[in-house]
Amino acid sequence: MSLPTSPLAIIALGLALLSAIIQVAYLILRPPLVRVTKLWLLVGLGILPIGAAFAGNVQGFEATKERAFCGSCHLMSLHQQDSDNLASLSLASRHARNPFFGNENCYVCHADYGMFGTIVTKAGGMRHVWMNLTAYRGVSLDEAQTTIHLREPWKMNGNCMQCHSTLDELWLKVPDHRSSLSDLHAGRIGCASAGCHGLAHPFFGPPSQRAR
Amino acid sequence: MATRRAHRVLVASCICALVALALMTWQLFDPRVFPVIVAMSVGQVLGTASFVAYLYVVIVDLRAHQRAEKESRKIGVG
Numbered sequence: 001m002s003l004p005t006s007p008l009a010i011i012a013l014g015l016a017l018l019s020a021i022i023q024v025a026y027l028i029l030r031p032p033l034v035r036v037t038k039l040w041l042l043v044g045l046g047i048l049p050i051g052a053a054f055a056g057n058v059q060g061f062e063a064t065k066e067r068a069f070c071g072s073c074h075l076m077s078l079h080q081q082d083s084d085n086l087a088s089l090s091l092a093s094r095h096a097r098n099p100f101f102g103n104e105n106c107y108v109c110h111a112d113y114g115m116f117g118t119i120v121t122k123a124g125g126m127r128h129v130w131m132n133l134t135a136y137r138g139v140s141l142d143e144a145q146t147t148i149h150l151r152e153p154w155k156m157n158g159n160c161m162q163c164h165s166t167l168d169e170l171w172l173k174v175p176d177h178r179s180s181l182s183d184l185h186a187g188r189i190g191c192a193s194a195g196c197h198g199l200a201h202p203f204f205g206p207p208s209q210r211a212r
Numbered sequence: 213m214a215t216r217r218a219h220r221v222l223v224a225s226c227i228c229a230l231v232a233l234a235l236m237t238w239q240l241f242d243p244r245v246f247p248v249i250v251a252m253s254v255g256q257v258l259g260t261a262s263f264v265a266y267l268y269v270v271i272v273d274l275r276a277h278q279r280a281e282k283e284s285r286k287i288g289v290g
Contacts, residue, residue, distance in 0.1 A: 004240040012240060016233045023226040033218055038270055041222065045229050045266045049259050056236045060252055063243035072244035129245055 008062070012055035019048035064125065065107040067096070073132050075144050079106070079201055091192055091200040100163075109159055109200070124151075145204055154187025164191070218269045225265035232259035 004010060022044025031037045063069055071080025082088050083096040083105055096105040112120040136144055150156065164171065166185075172178050176196070183189040192200040199205070235255035239247040 001242045009240045013237055016237050020230060020233055023229055027223060027226050030219060030223075033215060033222075033269075033273060038273075041266055042270075045225060046263050049229055049233060049263070052233060053236055053256060053259055056240060057252060057256075060239050060243070060248045063239070063248060066243065069243055069245065069248070129249065132245070 004059075006059060006062070008055050008059040012052050012059060015048045015052035015055065019044050019052060022048070061122075064122070065104045067103050067106050070106040073128075075132065075136055075139070075141065075148065076106075078141060078204055082201065082203060090202050091197060109156075111159070112155075113159070113162060148204075153190060157184050157187055157189075157191050160191040218273060221265050221269050225262040225269075228258050228262035228265070232256070232262060 004013065022040055026037075026041060026044065067080055067083055070076050079092065082090055083093050085093055086097065088094075092105065092109070095101045095109065096103075098105075101108045107121070110121070111117055112124070136148075166172075166177070166181060172181075180189050180196075184191065189196065191197055232255050236251045236259070239251035
């Protein structure tokens with residue numbers, strides 16, 4: 001638990017505090033239900049809490065992009081530790097050291113892009129939460145490594161290509177890139193696979209697939 | 213609506229709103245999966261319910277005033 005520092009969180013807290021003061025004052029004083037009381041309650045039960053909820057929700061959505069949020073499920077603790085490790089050479093950790101990814105590296109690589117990308121990503125996230133609470137609640141990390149897998153692995157190349165466009169001449173000069181271009185776009189070969197740039201999370205997966 | 217009942221509804225509404233605010237601010241201090249989901253579901257539902265209860269009291273009170281005004285006008289005309 002930590003003190004919130006972002007402006008939105010502070011605004012949400014301020015609005016919630018003002019609203020709480022009005023509500024507590026009503027509970028203690030119990031004033032007659034005249035126009036002034038109704039107006040005060042409109043502010044204390046309507047305007048301020050709606051403002052607090054709006055600011056809090058936006059702040060909450062932002063928090064769901066953070067690596068610490070993803071790592072708060074026990075199954076993702078190894079992934080978080082690896083990304084936090086400055087000495088790690090995994091693809092995920094190397095990208096986390098890039099300011100564009102930074103503390104949001106899980107989200108930047110695993111988000112769906114496009115017009116409804118954020119909504120689709122959040123809906124998919126709810127599925128993860130559901131799976132974590134039901135199927136994986138008491139499952140150990142060792143056990144989980146043999147069953148957790150990407151649901152749509154063919155989509156991952158598209159996310160790599162958000163930055164690595166595959167259109168650059170230098171990129172196309174690499175023979176392996178040129179020869180595998182159509183397979184990459186079709187999702188038949190993964191950028192982050194053992195034969196190419198290595199697994200993004202080489203420490204995770206069934207023992208046979210883990211990098212040594 | 214009797215004044216006592218209106219106050220009871222408003223007290224319940226204030227308590228609901230206080231719980232909702234507590235849940236909504238919890239996620240700001242502890243942005244993990246459970247607090248964030250609770251804030252965005254239970255917190256929102258309780259907050260909305262408290263505001264709806266307040267609106268209910270105000271509308272019922274307004275209607276009662278209008279009815280009383282109409283009746284006093286009728287008596288005045290008669």
